Amino acid sequence: MSFKAINFEEKLAKFNEHWSPRVIAEMNDYQFKLVKVKGEFVWHDHPDTDEVFVVIEGTLDIEFRDGTVTINTGEMFVVPKGKEHKPVANSECKVMIIEPKDVVNTGDRNSELTAENDVWI
Amino acid sequence: MSFKAINFEEKLAKFNEHWSPRVIAEMNDYQFKLVKVKGEFVWHDHPDTDEVFVVIEGTLDIEFRDGTVTINTGEMFVVPKGKEHKPVANSECKVMIIEPKDVVNTGDRNSELTAENDVWI
Numbered sequence: 001m002s003f004k005a006i007n008f009e010e011k012l013a014k015f016n017e018h019w020s021p022r023v024i025a026e027m028n029d030y031q032f033k034l035v036k037v038k039g040e041f042v043w044h045d046h047p048d049t050d051e052v053f054v055v056i057e058g059t060l061d062i063e064f065r066d067g068t069v070t071i072n073t074g075e076m077f078v079v080p081k082g083k084e085h086k087p088v089a090n091s092e093c094k095v096m097i098i099e100p101k102d103v104v105n106t107g108d109r110n111s112e113l114t115a116e117n118d119v120w121i
Numbered sequence: 122m123s124f125k126a127i128n129f130e131e132k133l134a135k136f137n138e139h140w141s142p143r144v145i146a147e148m149n150d151y152q153f154k155l156v157k158v159k160g161e162f163v164w165h166d167h168p169d170t171d172e173v174f175v176v177i178e179g180t181l182d183i184e185f186r187d188g189t190v191t192i193n194t195g196e197m198f199v200v201p202k203g204k205e206h207k208p209v210a211n212s213e214c215k216v217m218i219i220e221p222k223d224v225v226n227t228g229d230r231n232s233e234l235t236a237e238n239d240v241w242i
Contacts, residue, residue, distance in 0.1 A: 001204075003188040005176075005196035025199050027171040027219065030151070032197070050148040055126075056195075067124040074177075075126035076153070078146050083122075098148065098219070 008034065008056050012094055014121045019113050021097055021105055022121040031101040034121075036094055041087040044107035051079045051099045058093030062086070129155065129177050133215055135242045140234050142218055142226055143242040152222040155242075157215055162208040165228035172200045172220045179214030183207070 011024050011034055019041060021033035037060065053060060054076040062069050062077065063086045071077050079085050106114045132145050132155055140162060142154035158181065174181060175197040183190050183198065184207045192198050200206050227235040 001201060003185070003190040005190055005192040005198045007193075007196045009195060025173070025197060027173045027199050028202075028221075032173070052146070052148045052153070064124070069124040069126055071126040072128075074130055075128045076146060077126045078148050080122060081149075100149075 008094075008096070011121055012036070012056070018092070019105065020115045020119075022119050024121060026101065029101055030098060031118075033097045033099075034094065035097060035105075036092055037087060037089045038092045039089065042106055042109055042111045042113055043084055043086045044109040044111075045082055045084045046079075046099070046103055046107045047082050049100050049103060050081050051097065051103070053077050053079065053087075054096040054098070056094040056096055058089065058091060058095075060093045060095055061088045061090075063088060129215075129217070132242055133157070133177070139213070140226065141236045141240075143240055145242060147222065150222055151219060152239075154218045154220075155215065156218060156226075157213055158208060158210045159213045160210065163227055163230055163232045163234055164205055164207045165230040165232075166203055166205045167200075167220070167224055167228045168203050170221050170224060171202050172218065172224070174198050174200065174208075175217040175219070177215040177217055179210065179212060179216075181214045181216055182209045184209060
């Protein structure tokens, strides 16, 4: 095994595309992904799993049908399984997502924003 | 549900004990825990699960029988399932641990450092 820690800033410097998660680590059957987001994502949900958002830099709003959460740098939020949500970032925001490794970014909603899964950096 | 993000700094201000993880969130059957560490922990392993360390502030070394990894602020590391390890921090370090919710901090090694499990803040 490698004895090198995974550096978020170093990994984030490797790509610029928005809404295109890159895998940086695996823990059991879960993956840690970094993603840069800007603008509005699509409404979707993940029927089989909760989804964690950790904001590394910036501000991410997650809209729900019944409210909105604002996640700033150094904060996290758990979107419950099956809860419809739409991430929105007014300025570019850098986020770590943690979820089971087969989860697609747009959930059950196929869209032009649906990203290829399991892309490592 | 609450529409409030979980703020690491705010949660870390709620306790001062070392090596005593506090749960801040749950994702499926996994927990996110904050812990303040200083000094040397005990050698142990977790035979059934990987374990993730994210350094929020400071520097954490994790010693293995065949090497050492240094994790700084803004970095993470996945300790593989069954791999014997000993966390060491020369100065106080603030860490987020992610692992299944029944995992005990000292693994199979009962010690005076064994902390009560599932303590939420």
